[in-house]
Amino acid sequence: MRLGDFWRLVSFLLIGLVCGLLFGSLMLSLILALLLYVARLHHDLHLLSKWIGGRSSSELSGGSGIFEDLSYSLNQLFLSHQRRRKKLSGVLRQFEEATSAWPDAIVILNFSDEVEWANPAASKYLDVRWPEDKKQRITNLVRLPLLRTFIEENQKEEETLDIASPTKSNTYLSLLLGPFNDTHRVLLARDTTLIRQADQARSDFVANVSHELKTPLTVLKGYAEMLAEQHDKCPTEWLPAIEHMRVHANQMSELVDSLLELSRLDAGQPLAKIEKVNGEKIITGACTAGQVLAVNKKLKIELQIDQNTIILGSKQEVYSAFSNLIFNAIHYTPDGGTVVIRWSKKAKCISFEVEDNGIGIAPEHLNRVTERFYRIDGARSRLSDGAGNGLGLAIVKHIVRRHGASLRIVSKIGVGSCFSIDFPLEEVLQERE
Secondary structure: OOHHHHHHHHHHHHHHHHHHHHHOOHHHHHHHHHHHHHHHHHHHHHHHHHHHOOOOOOOOOOOOOHHHHHHHHHHHHHHHHHHHHHHHHHHHHHHHHHHHHOOOEEEEEOOOOEEEEEOHHHHHHHOOOOOOOOOOEHHHHOOOHHHHHHHHHOOOOOEEEEEEOOOOOOOEEEEEEEEOOOOOEEEEEEEOHHHHHHHHHHHHHHHHHHHHHHHHHHHHHHHHHHHHHOHHHOOHHHHHHHHHHHHHHHHHHHHHHHHHHHHHHHOOOOOOOOEEEEHHHHHHHHHHHOHHHHHHOOOEEEEEEOOOOEEEEOHHHHHHHHHHHHHHHHHOOOOOOEEEEEEEEOOOEEEEEEEEOOOOOOHHHOOOOOOOOOOOOOOHHHHHHOOOOOOHHHHHHHHHHHOOOEEEEEEEOOOEEEEEEEEEHHHHHHOOO
C-alpha cells in the first residue's frame, strides 16, 4: 500500500470516528466510513475495467495512490500498443502493395486447403478472388484434376507443376507449392508462356537445321566412304584426308541423328507404341554393338541379368537409353577395366544398372551431366577420340521421364560410376496393363 492510499484510509476512519463521537454511535460510523472507502475503490476499479474493455474513449485518470500508478502504466502501455499497431499497419500496407504489384499469383492455404489470402494476380491466373473466395477450397475454385492431385499428394514437400492456365487460352503456368508454416502452405503461379515459346522456337530451329543438314551429310558420307574404299583410284597422298573426312562426316551424322531424336522427345508427344520390352534382349543387342570397342580396349563386360524380366514401353526408346549408358561406360573406362551391367526385379521396381571402374565424375558435375552438350572437360575436340557428343545423357533423361522411371547417378573420381534406371512396378506395369 502506498503512503497516499494509507492516508486516504486514515482520513475515512477519522471522519467516521468524529461522526461517531458526535452522534454517539462510534461502531456504526466506522463501518459506514469503511464502506465508503470500499465504494470509492470499487468506483475506481469500475472506471479501470470500463477503459480496458474499450467502453470509454477518454484517457484513463485514476486520482492518486496505487490507481495513479496503475493509470500511468496502462496509459503508457496503450500508447506503446498504438505505436506498434501503427507500425505494423504500415508494414502490412507495404506488404499488400508489394504483393499487389508482384506479377506472380500468391495464394495462402490452410491445413484444409482453404484460401486464407490471395493477391490480385491470383484472380488473373487462377481465378481466385480475394476476399470473395475466403475459406473456399482451392480445388473447388480451380477444377483441374492435375491440380487436385498435386495439392493432395504434396502436403509437406516443396514441389512444382506445369499446367495450362484455367483462365487464359494458350497460357501456361508453373506452380510451386510449399510449406508456409506448421499449418499453412503457399501456392505460387508464374506465367511461363514466353519461356515455353522460346523453348519451342529453339526446338523447332534445332529440328529444322538438323533436317536440312541430314541430306548433305548423307551425300558427303557416301562419297567419302566410296573414295576410301577405292584405294587404287585415288592418289596415295589423298587417303589420310579422305579417311579424316569420313570419320568427321560420321560424327556429324551421329550428332544430327541425336539432335533429331532429342527434338522428338522434347515435343512431349506420348509414346507412339507401348509394347512388352524384354530387357535381356535390349542389353544383349547394345553390348553387341559396343563389342568392337570393348575388345579393342580389352574391357571385361559382366552381365547379371534376371531372365524373362519384362517392362512396358517403347522398345526403340529403351534401347536408346540402355545403349547410351553402356557406350558411355565403355568409352570412359580405361583399358583393361570392367563394366558390370545388371537387369533385375526388386521389391518396388525393375532396375537397370551400368557400373564401371572408370575415371568417375566429380560431385560438382553430377547435377549437370544430363544437360545437353554439357562436357565435364569442356573440350569438343574429344569427339575425335571416340567420346560422345554431349547429348547421350540428355536423351536418357527424357526417355526415363517418358517411361515414368527415375535416373540415379553415383560416382567417385578415380573409382568409377554407376548409372541406374528404376522402372516403378506400380506405375509402369500395373497401370498400363
